Amino acid sequence: xxxxxxxxxxxxxxxxxxxxxxxxxxxxxxxxxxxxxxxxxxxxxxxxxxxxxxxxxxxxxxxxxxxxxxxxxxxxxxxxxxxxxxxxxxxxxxxxxxxxxxxxxxxxxxxxxxxxxxxxxxxxxxxxxxxxxxxxxxxxxxxxxxxxxxxxxxxxxxxxxxxxxxxxxxxxxxxxxxxxxxxxxxxxxxxxxxxxxxxxxxxxxxxxxxxxxxxxxxxxxxxxxxxxxxxxxxxxxxxxxxxxxxxxxxxxxxxxx
Numbered sequence: 001x002x003x004x005x006x007x008x009x010x011x012x013x014x015x016x017x018x019x020x021x022x023x024x025x026x027x028x029x030x031x032x033x034x035x036x037x038x039x040x041x042x043x044x045x046x047x048x049x050x051x052x053x054x055x056x057x058x059x060x061x062x063x064x065x066x067x068x069x070x071x072x073x074x075x076x077x078x079x080x081x082x083x084x085x086x087x088x089x090x091x092x093x094x095x096x097x098x099x100x101x102x103x104x105x106x107x108x109x110x111x112x113x114x115x116x117x118x119x120x121x122x123x124x125x126x127x128x129x130x131x132x133x134x135x136x137x138x139x140x141x142x143x144x145x146x147x148x149x150x151x152x153x154x155x156x157x158x159x160x161x162x163x164x165x166x167x168x169x170x171x172x173x174x175x176x177x178x179x180x181x182x183x184x185x186x187x188x189x190x191x192x193x194x195x196x197x198x199x200x201x202x203x204x205x206x207x208x209x210x211x212x213x214x215x216x217x218x219x220x221x222x223x224x225x226x227x228x229x230x231x232x233x234x235x236x237x238x239x240x241x242x243x244x245x246x247x248x249x250x251x252x253x254x255x256x257x
Contacts (some may be wrong), residue, residue: 027054027151028230031076033067034059035083035145036172037108037191041250042047042081053237055230057110063172065209071096071222074160076230081105081219081238084145089228097220101235106217107253108191110153110207115180115200122204125157128138128166128187136166137176145215146173150189152213177201191253216255 034042034138039061046057058066060075064082068091071077080097082088085104091097112125120132128136139147153159168185169175173194179185181200188201195203208252219238227232244254 001032027056028047028227029056030227030231030234031058031060032081032234033075033077033080034061034079034081035064036061036085036174037146037194038081038217039174040197041193041246041252044249045238045246048246049234049237053233055234057234063139063144065140065145065150066171075147076224076226077222078225078227078233079219081103081217081221082145083108083215083217084148085216085218086148088220089146092220096100096223097221098192101232102218102220103239103257104218104255106247107255108215108217108251109209109253110149110189110194110212110215111192111195111203112187112189112205112207113177113180113195113198113201114187114204115183116187116202118200118202118203118204120186123157125154125207127205127206128159128163133165133186133191135168135179135185135187136163136178137168137188138172139173139176140171141167142169144170144172146176146189146191149213149215153189153207153211156211196251218251221248 042059049057064084064087068087071080071091080091092099094241108185138150141147141151151160173190177190177194177198180188181198188216195201221231221235247254
């Protein structure tokens with residue numbers, strides 16, 4: 001290989017590196033606190049976003065109540081995407097979010113799931129009273145949105161008190177789902193979107209939309225966002241039709257603007 005060819009390749013490599021540097025030098029790490037039920041769709045949305053934007057989207061995923069506490073305790077972040085309005089309301093009242101940036105983006109529905117090979121039949125939520133169903137994994141009904149929604153639904157059916165001794169609280173909806181997948185619980189009440197990503201559970205009962213609680217996912221910029229401009233751009237993207245298509249793909253209900 002000639003010296004001239006080697007030099008040409010070296011120059012080409014340097015030019016490419018310079019172009020990459022120019023594209024990424026001003027990039028920001030946008031930190032998003034998001035409900036665990038949004039895990040899969042947000043990762044796909046972030047990957048799509050990164051194809052045309054150098055900013056890197058970093059997620060902290062978990063129960064909305066835990067994430068809200070972290071924000072209140074001073075954890076740095078740019079965006080909060082909650083699984084219920086109550087957690088966002090609390091942060092807004094305490095001055096942690098920018099009110100004008102807040103949008104209710106998504107909705108969801110509840111389902112009762114069981115392990116895929118469970119022989120127990122279920123035709124209504126009353127079947128949770130059956131003796132063979134000993135443990136029901138539910139997000140912490142005192143704090144976690146999915147647990148609060150589940151408790152609200154069971155209270156409406158006047159089943160909560162009768163089932164309370166079977167309830168096994170978990171830290172978020174994914175933990176509740178995992179408990180059924182692992183055989184540590186006989187049933188769980190989760191979002192329909194979470195049930196849809198598992199091959200180890202089956203939907204035993206789907207709560208009709210007009211009978212279940214109103215589920216709403218608000219999103220907003222955090223007031224102390226370190227990368228407000230970059231975060232605003234990603235927030236706009238979450239409101240785009242491209243993002244909406246991914247949300248729908250994963251089974252979410254996209255709310256009108």
